[in-house]
Amino acid sequence: MTDSRVFLSGLWLxxxxxxxxxxRGVSWYVLLGVFMLxxxxxxxxxxxxxxxxxxxxxxxxxxxxxxVLLLGTLVSxxxxxxxxNGDRDAGTLATTQVTLISTxxxxxxxxxxxxxxxxAFLAAALPFLIFAVVLGQVxxxxxxxxxxxxxxxxxxxxxxxxxLSGILTRPLFSIVLTYLVVAALSLGTxxxxxxxxxxxxxxxxSVNYQVVSSAYDEQTGKQSDIVCSTAQTSTHDVPRFDYxxxxxxxNPYVVVADAAPGSFDDGGYPTDLFGQIAVxxxxxxxxxxxxxEYNECDEAAKGYRDQEFADGPTPQETYDGAVPSWFIGLVxxxxxxxxxxxxxxxxxxxxARHLAAGSRIA
Numbered sequence: 001m002t003d004s005r006v007f008l009s010g011l012w013l014x015x016x017x018x019x020x021x022x023x024r025g026v027s028w029y030v031l032l033g034v035f036m037l038x039x040x041x042x043x044x045x046x047x048x049x050x051x052x053x054x055x056x057x058x059x060x061x062x063x064x065x066x067x068v069l070l071l072g073t074l075v076s077x078x079x080x081x082x083x084x085n086g087d088r089d090a091g092t093l094a095t096t097q098v099t100l101i102s103t104x105x106x107x108x109x110x111x112x113x114x115x116x117x118x119x120a121f122l123a124a125a126l127p128f129l130i131f132a133v134v135l136g137q138v139x140x141x142x143x144x145x146x147x148x149x150x151x152x153x154x155x156x157x158x159x160x161x162x163x164l165s166g167i168l169t170r171p172l173f174s175i176v177l178t179y180l181v182v183a184a185l186s187l188g189t190x191x192x193x194x195x196x197x198x199x200x201x202x203x204x205x206s207v208n209y210q211v212v213s214s215a216y217d218e219q220t221g222k223q224s225d226i227v228c229s230t231a232q233t234s235t236h237d238v239p240r241f242d243y244x245x246x247x248x249x250x251n252p253y254v255v256v257a258d259a260a261p262g263s264f265d266d267g268g269y270p271t272d273l274f275g276q277i278a279v280x281x282x283x284x285x286x287x288x289x290x291x292x293e294y295n296e297c298d299e300a301a302k303g304y305r306d307q308e309f310a311d312g313p314t315p316q317e318t319y320d321g322a323v324p325s326w327f328i329g330l331v332x333x334x335x336x337x338x339x340x341x342x343x344x345x346x347x348x349x350x351x352a353r354h355l356a357a358g359s360r361i362a
Contacts, residue, residue: 010101014109015116022079022117035071036124042067043128047135056137058263058272061129065146066253066273068125072118072154073182073252080114080161081175084348089171103349107166107341114158119151137271141261146274149259149330153252156333157182163340166348185333189251193284197241204238207231207293228297238288245284249325250332254281258326268314279315282322 022028046060084107087093096106129147132138161178168174210229248254257277263270270276313321 007102007105010105011109011112014096014101014105015113018083018110018113019116022113031075032120032124035075035121038071039064039067039125039128043131056271057132057135058137058142060135061132061138061142062146062257062260062273064125064128064132065150065256068122069150069153069252069256072121073157073186075121076114076118076154076157077161077175077178077182079117080110080158080165081178082165082171083110083114083162084166084344085169085174086165086171088169103345107162107345107348110165111159111162111341114162115155118154118158122147122151122154137263139261139263142263142272142274146256146260149256149326152330153255153333156252156337159337160340163337163342163344166344167340181336185250185252189247189254193241193244193247196244196247197239197284200240200243201237202240202288202290203235204288204290204292206234206236207291208234209295209297211296226297228295238290240288241284242287245281246325246328248281248284249329251329252333253277255326255329255333257281258324259330262316262319264316264319268316270315270319275315275319279319281325283318285322286318 043060043064046063050059084093087096097103129143133143157178160181161174164174164177164181165171168177209231211226249258254277257274258281260274260278262275262278263272264275265271270279
């Protein structure tokens with residue numbers, strides 16, 4: 001038997017042992033049942049609230065994907081955050097390490113088991129995702145990309161949880177720290193973006209010319225004998241969110257939304273939650289106008305009937321004109337998960353030169 005087959009055989013042994021332990025009790029099936037019930041309730045309410053039978057299932061599909069990601073970030077840390085140090089506390093880790101199972105097989109096997117467990121929640125949501133697809137307005141590209149990126153994000157959370165369980169000796173600490181990492185990526189990035197952008201401000205100048213007096217012709221809608229005021233200059237501070245748009249790239253919800261192909265209606269407005277979030281994130285890349293000038297006298301001379309109001313770019317134009325950021329966040333997450341697993345391997349490998357005080361051997 002080749003070395004690769006031996007490695008895969010030992011790896012699969014760890015995976016199957018972990019999965020059997022997880023599904024041995026009734027609590028696991030109860031958890032999946034509660035999850036499916038919650039997703040079903042959310043799907044039904046979305047179907048009613050968005051009139052999805054008329055407008056299509058784009059909004060329902062994207063919301064379910066985010067709901068699965070939300071519940072995955074709540075459940076996965078608890079299932080993976082004690083994968084290694086939990087066995088150490090129970091006295092079974094040393095028993096496994098004296099067998100032919102290598103440290104790499106042990107760490108990767110526990111990671112794959114935690115990932116498969118997280119993917120079970122995605123599989124449980126498939127009937128509701130299929131229902132949203134049947135409603136229409138969901139492209140194959142959106143389905144494939146969003147599901148694959150969601151699966152990758154669940155894998156990252158599982159990797160962080162298993163990695164921290166190998167780095168830290170206490171299961172409670174590793175579980176709590178995993179939740180903190182998830183919170184930092186999900187909420188911390190939003191808070192950091194808002195605070196950094198608000199704290200970094202730059203002075204903007206606005207110049208206005210106003211009509212002091214004029215004669216108005218009701219037939220043409222134009223004004224004559226216009227007396228214009230001198231330039232009125234004012235300054236104000238504007239936040240520079242465009243300097244810190246990359247902070248949002250590390251948010252897992254932004255990664256999923258920005259990776260999915262944008263879906264827009266004829267007016268250029270997004271048709272699902274993916275597009276709304278992606279447009280908001282990409283619009284943060286645009287720098288604010290630091291100098292604006294408005295001449296009311298020119299507008300009055302043109303007449304109200306001849307005025308053309310310049311509209312800003314549509315959401316689709318903003319989306320197409322900005323740089324995608326999802327791959328930056330995905331790379332950051334993959335490096336985070338890989339680094340956690342690598343560090344856990346170094347901390348778990350035997351023979352160990354140093355052990356933390358109070359560590360249990362067997």
